[in-house]
Amino acid sequence: MTDATGQLTTADGKPLKAALAASLATRRRRAFLLVAPLFLFILVSFIVPIGQMLYQSFYNDTFSATAPNLVQWFDEHPAGSEIDESAYAALAADLALMKQEKTAGAAGTRINYDVSGSRSMFTSTARKADKFEPPFKEAILAEEKKWDDPIIWRAMRSASSPFTFDFYLAALDLTRDDSGSIVPVAEGQAIYKTLFWRTLSMSIEITALCLLLGFPIAHLLAVLPMRKAMLLMILVLLPFWTSLLVRTTSWMVLLQSQGVLNDLMVWMGLIGDDGRIQMMYNQTGTIVAMTHILLPFTVLPLYSVMKTIPPSYVRAARSLGATSWTAFRRVYLPQTLPGIGAGGLLVFILAMGYYITPALVGGADGQMISNMIAFHMQKSLNWSLAAALAAMLLAIVLIFFWIYDRLVGIDKMKLG
């Protein structure tokens, strides 16, 4: 039925679309209620904390909240202004405030991110803040000569606004020079970019190794008779059921220079006792252990894809005149692509953010970006920098996700 405007209507004249929406509304509400608990849980435990973390990467008010007078002075005097008596007066007032509120340490830590050694200046000068009398410049400089260093004042100016992208600059091994323009940090201090590259290249190596090792296993699983396949599947999954820490530790037992592998090779005479190979506390150790730990993540999606490929495809290719290699390359391999994509992407993303294994077997050489994030969270307490590094890691993962979607298509992914 149609009404005057040509729209489809129900028997009693209501527009069909409205009637359909009404009839589906209840069902939709019920479906939403079913997922609501999980949705709330994810919101509270996942999305909100990540949001907060990302917020911290460009919002840090530890200095701006504790030094209101300096904030006001920086507002009134644009960059490049002379640091005059009024500035020192504001500093003296803030230091007094910090002493009173016991926040000198926190404010100092914030400035210390940019200028190392400045935390102690804050704490020690704040201790005597009550005694300063005008002229404040002389009084403060008499107490601590380093206060007339323009670097300190530049750092305080940039920290006077709680919103800053300096942490992202730091995460990219960039800094601001005296004039405020962005320049690379000094040669010896650049660490993050190398670390990002290393994390990326190690993740790619681990992903490639996992695919290379996992492909034949998955194929075997898919073609073996049920009983044998189940046994093999248990062997593949066994590491899954073991604690991550136990697995990593057993690799340490195997790989260390006084470990099983080296002992075996010395015993067999392959290497001399003084020529034990360093297989751990470097990239090799990290790659070996992580490949082993992440292998099931490639095997399972590959297996689930291969299981659905009937053997008749390869047989058809063979009967049509293809050698077994051609049949594999032209017919079998292309059909496993969704599994390769899913397994590869999964392992790559997991490897990018892996923490515990590189921390235990990585040494100095095999550290990854996550270890640096943990360091800033736990040791240096520079949460904003940690957040900036984490945000960049997240961005890199999302970029790879996007590339994957463009190349393979996310809808083709099969996770078993």
Add this chain to the structure above:
Amino acid sequence: MNTAATDDGFVVFDHVQKSYDGETLVVKDLNLSIGKGEFLTMLGPSGSGKTTCLMMLAGFETATHGEIRLAGKNINDLPPHKRGIGMVFQNYALFPHMTVGENLAFPLEVRGMGKSEREAKVMRALDMVQMGKFANRRPAQLSGGQQQRIALARALVFDPELVLMDEPLGALDKQLREHMQFEIKHLHETLGITVVYVTHDQGEALTMSDRVAVFNDGRIQQLAPPDELYERPQNSFVAQFIGENNKLPGKVESLDGDNCTVRLSTGEIIDATPVNVRSVGQETLVSIRPERVEFKPEMMPPGAHMIDAEVLEVIYMGDIFRTRMKVAGTEDFVMKSRNTLGQTKLRAGERIKIGWHPQDARALDPM
């Protein structure tokens, strides 16, 4: 058309045996010779060894014992891609990541054929199955019947002399299946290729083949043209498996050349043709086709025995009446009579006498 089995056949199975586990034989001493240009069907229930035979011929399974020869050459150790045999699979096995055109070009490509020649051949093969417009589609965009045609075209595009078909029509609906049977038969005749066809559908086997090999229990039970297979089954299995069949168990009463009489377990005597019986007193199973049963005395040859029957049920099937009767103790004796003008209408409960020409009743092994 060469329907004669000769020793120098195009395809020869010579004492072929196959075992998967070393304990049981799936194929037991198979001897089969297929002539060039012949359409041979391997028919049998699942697990009878017919698909294994096909797979051995294609090269995906190796014979445990014996020799398989193609055009006089032993192909036991020849890998599948060097055999040059076209094959159509049950699920079509069209490569899902290639277009129809690429699927058809695949066998030509791996043979190193040039692009222009390839395209011409692909188009010719597609036209042959009336699918010329579909070269750029993906297999998933085609219906079952269309995929079937493409699979057929792909198996033929590289001009193989032998084409194997493994239940190719199993997934199609009845009407389409019958249409495709006709098309495959037609292609076979125009191209002059040799076809080995595997099916468990006896109707398909009878309508398409030059000869049918009925498989059971790893052996060929009978190898014969369709009419012979239906009308003159060599043993009880074939009689049962092909078409509908009435069975009457009994003992051979008298034996005289091409005729014998059988005393049924309930005492009646019937006429039969001895097939698998050799001596008087032997146990036998007499097999009679439902459409060969007569209930009018004037249709019977003189002197033929007739026995009592009680009509249990008459089913109207349009072209025929299907009458179920109680005969010699069995209640599922079936007679089919044509629905002609003036045909006698039987009713349930009626008692009649039935009989048959002696050559239509075959005294077979007791199974």
